[in-house]
Amino acid sequence: MKMSSGKAKHLIVISYDAFSEDNWEKASTLPNLSRLIKNGVFSTKLKSVYPTLTYVVHTTMMTGVYPDKHGIIHNNPLQPFVGEEDQAWFWFRKDIRVPTVYEALKKHRMKSAAILWPVTGKASIRYNMPEIKAIGRENQALKILKNGNPFYCAGLERKYGKIRKGIEQPYLDDFTVMCGTDTILSKKPELLMIHFIDLDDAKHHYGTDSTEIDQVLLRMDGRIGKMMDAVAAAGISEETVFMVLGDHGQKNVRYKVRLNQLLKEDGLIYEENGSMHWRAYLQSTGGSAYLHVKENDDEAKQRALGILQKAAGEETLGIEKIYTGEELERFHAFPVSGCMLEAKLGYSFDDRIVGPLVTDLKKENKTYATHGYSPEKPEYNCCFVVSGNGIRKGYQLGEIHMVDIAPTIASILGVDFGPCDGKVLEDAFLNIRE
CATH class of the missing domain: 3.30.1360 (Gyrase A; domain 2)
Known part of the structure; x- marks a missing residue:
C-alpha cells in the first residue's frame, strides 16, 4: 500500500444518524451546514445498503463493501427470545470480515480517532471511545475502558462525563461533541469519526414529521458549528476537510x-x-x-x-x-x-x-x-456533504453510494485503499484547471 497525493491533512467524518433527504430543505438553510455546503459538494441521493440499519451501514462506510462481504448483517447477532434491551450488538471490530480504512491509515502511522462510532470495540484506532453498552450486570464505564483506548476514554469521561445522562438526548450528543472538540484541539488526528444519534432517537420516538425534528436539526447544526470552531481554534482550518453524512432514513x-x-x-x-x-x-x-x-x-x-x-x-x-x-x-x-x-x-x-x-x-x-427498509424505498436516500480546500464549491453530486465513502476518505487523506465495491467520488474534487 502506498501514499498518493491527498487533498487534506485532516478529515472529520460526522455521522449524522438518520439524516435523510426529507431533512435537507430545513437543515441546508441553517448557518453551519449551509457554510459547509457553500464551500463544498453535496448530494441528497446517497444510497444506503440493505438492510438500512446503523451498524450495517457504518461498517460499509469504513470498508467500502456491501454487507454480503463485510458480514455485519444487523445491529445485533441473532439472539432468539432475548428482549431488545438485553441483546448484545455487533460491537467489536473482530466481527468485520474485511479491512477498514482506519487500518490503512495506521499502516502509514497516521492517527485516527473515533467517538461512539459503531463496530469499533477493540479496533486499532489510536484514540477510540467505541459505541458499546453494558448489559446485565456489566459496568458501562469499565466496558468502554476495556474495549477502547483507556487513557483517552478516562480523560474525556473525567472532563465531560457530568454532561451525560445515560443515553438520554440531547445530553448524549452534547457529551459527544465536547469529546470531539477536545480531541481536535488536543490530538489533531488525521481522521476523526464521530457519531451523533439525536436525530435518529427523535424520529423513532416522535415520527419523521414532528416539531421535535426541527429542534434536533437546530441542535445538530450547533454541534457541527462547535466542531468547525474547534478546527479553527486548533489552527488547522486550511488543512481540514469536513464530511457530514446520514446512514439511513426513517419511515x-x-x-x-x-x-x-x-x-x-x-x-x-x-x-x-x-x-x-x-x-x-x-x-x-x-x-x-x-x-x-x-x-x-x-x-x-x-x-x-x-x-x-x-x-x-x-x-x-x-x-x-x-x-x-x-x-x-x-x-x-x-x-x-x-x-x-x-x-x-x-x-x-x-x-x-x-x-x-x-x-x-x-x-x-x-x-x-x-428504518431497516430497502434502500430503494421512495424518499429514503441519505444526505452527504464534503467541504474544504481541494473540494469543489457549491456543487451538487447525483446519486452516490455508501460503498463510495471509504475509498473517498482514503483519497482525501492520500492513502490507497482497496479493493472494494465503491469508487472515489472524483467529481467532488477540484481539478487543477478549475
Whole structure:
C-alpha cells in the first residue's frame, strides 16, 4: 500500500444518524451546514445498503463493501427470545470480515480517532471511545475502558462525563461533541469519526414529521458549528476537510406485525422443557426481516416459506415483498437462509412472540418511526456533504453510494485503499484547471 497525493491533512467524518433527504430543505438553510455546503459538494441521493440499519451501514462506510462481504448483517447477532434491551450488538471490530480504512491509515502511522462510532470495540484506532453498552450486570464505564483506548476514554469521561445522562438526548450528543472538540484541539488526528444519534432517537420516538425534528436539526447544526470552531481554534482550518453524512432514513409506522407468531402456530417455534426453541425464526430489522433456519433443516425452510407466502397475500400483515436468491444478490444483502421480507410503508416487523399479531399504534395514540427498509424505498436516500480546500464549491453530486465513502476518505487523506465495491467520488474534487 502506498501514499498518493491527498487533498487534506485532516478529515472529520460526522455521522449524522438518520439524516435523510426529507431533512435537507430545513437543515441546508441553517448557518453551519449551509457554510459547509457553500464551500463544498453535496448530494441528497446517497444510497444506503440493505438492510438500512446503523451498524450495517457504518461498517460499509469504513470498508467500502456491501454487507454480503463485510458480514455485519444487523445491529445485533441473532439472539432468539432475548428482549431488545438485553441483546448484545455487533460491537467489536473482530466481527468485520474485511479491512477498514482506519487500518490503512495506521499502516502509514497516521492517527485516527473515533467517538461512539459503531463496530469499533477493540479496533486499532489510536484514540477510540467505541459505541458499546453494558448489559446485565456489566459496568458501562469499565466496558468502554476495556474495549477502547483507556487513557483517552478516562480523560474525556473525567472532563465531560457530568454532561451525560445515560443515553438520554440531547445530553448524549452534547457529551459527544465536547469529546470531539477536545480531541481536535488536543490530538489533531488525521481522521476523526464521530457519531451523533439525536436525530435518529427523535424520529423513532416522535415520527419523521414532528416539531421535535426541527429542534434536533437546530441542535445538530450547533454541534457541527462547535466542531468547525474547534478546527479553527486548533489552527488547522486550511488543512481540514469536513464530511457530514446520514446512514439511513426513517419511515413512520402505524402497524407493528409479529410474524414469528405464525411460525409458532405451525410448530416451527415451540416450547420444550420450560424453554423456547426454534427451527425457523424471523429476525426483524424493523422495515425488513431475515428468515433464519436451523442448519440442514430443509423441511422447516419449506414450511416457513409456505407460511410467509400465504401471509404475503394478506393485506393486514404488511409484507410488500419476499426477496430470495438473485434479488438478494442484487441488493448485496447477506444471504442468511436466502430469504428476506420487506415491509410495506406504514408497517414494521417485530420479533416478539407475545402480544397481538398486529398492533395498530394509532389506536394506542403512539407515534413511531423506524428504518431497516430497502434502500430503494421512495424518499429514503441519505444526505452527504464534503467541504474544504481541494473540494469543489457549491456543487451538487447525483446519486452516490455508501460503498463510495471509504475509498473517498482514503483519497482525501492520500492513502490507497482497496479493493472494494465503491469508487472515489472524483467529481467532488477540484481539478487543477478549475
